[in-house]
Amino acid sequence: xxxxxxxxxxxxxxMGNDKSIKCEQNLGHDTMYWYKQDSKKFLKIMFSYNNKxxxxxxxxxxxxxxxxxxxxxLNLHINSLELGDSAVYFCASSQDDRDHGYTFGSGTRLxxx
Amino acid sequence: xxxxxxxxxxxxxxxxxxATLTCNYTNYSPAYLQWYRQDPGRGPVFLLLIRENExxxxxxxxxxxxxxxxxxxxFHITASQPADSATYLCALGSRNNDMRFGAGTRLxxxP
Numbered sequence: 001x002x003x004x005x006x007x008x009x010x011x012x013x014x015m016g017n018d019k020s021i022k023c024e025q026n027l028g029h030d031t032m033y034w035y036k037q038d039s040k041k042f043l044k045i046m047f048s049y050n051n052k053x054x055x056x057x058x059x060x061x062x063x064x065x066x067x068x069x070x071x072x073x074l075n076l077h078i079n080s081l082e083l084g085d086s087a088v089y090f091c092a093s094s095q096d097d098r099d100h101g102y103t104f105g106s107g108t109r110l111x112x113x
Numbered sequence: 114x115x116x117x118x119x120x121x122x123x124x125x126x127x128x129x130x131x132a133t134l135t136c137n138y139t140n141y142s143p144a145y146l147q148w149y150r151q152d153p154g155r156g157p158v159f160l161l162l163i164r165e166n167e168x169x170x171x172x173x174x175x176x177x178x179x180x181x182x183x184x185x186x187x188f189h190i191t192a193s194q195p196a197d198s199a200t201y202l203c204a205l206g207s208r209n210n211d212m213r214f215g216a217g218t219r220l221x222x223x224p
Contacts, residue, residue: 004156031210043157043202043214056211090156098206101147101159 003027006091006105013081014113021076021108023091031055032074033092033102034066043090049074050096081112115140117205117215125221132190134218136203139184141213143205146179146186151200151217160201161188193222 006023034046047066048056063079092102120135149157163170163179176189200217
């Protein structure tokens with residue numbers, strides 16, 4: 001049973017395209033997140049959702065939009081992809097208490113050509 | 114600006130020795146600090162959490178210290194094994210649960 005699953009694992013696409021990455025968690029966690037890990041391995045928060053409400057929204061381009069149809073899903077939609085969007089994107093989830101940390105998915109490697 | 118620095122990009126040690134990784138931060142007042150392990154091609158895996166009012170936490174061969182005066186956390190792996198080779202990330206959490214990660218230290222344990 002995969003706790004946090006994201007699809008696809010790899011995504012290669014051309015500049016200007018629109019793409020989505022899906023994420024689902026079966027842990028019953030209250031909050032879900034999207035992180036971007038660049039080539040220097042820094043993990044940067046992009047968004048988080050708690051009970052369908054956006055509670056963190058870092059200064060990411062508005063080409064990126066999170067969509068949460070329910071508590072178990074947080075999808076990431078990206079419009080007009082640019083070369084600089086190439087990175088690994090991680091979905092994560094957590095309980096309101098932080099004692100058990102975040103549970104991460106295995107990542108989606110996005111390559112924009 | 115807020116900074117989280119992990120001592121070095123890479124650390125090589127001999128099997129059986131204690132690995133010590135450092136996480137320093139500036140312009141930040143974290144309510145808690147977490148350590149994660151990340152293997153190539155995988156997502157980070159949570160290891161330990163330590164709160165601002167705690168000095169030390171242990172879990173099996175792992176020990177974490179947190180010094181809010183020095184603005185530093187130390188992460189120790191005792192009796193290290195080749196299977197401990199991975200990248201270790203520290204993450205600082207604020208009271209509003211905003212969490213920020215360091216760039217990580219890649220640990221290699223040689224047999």
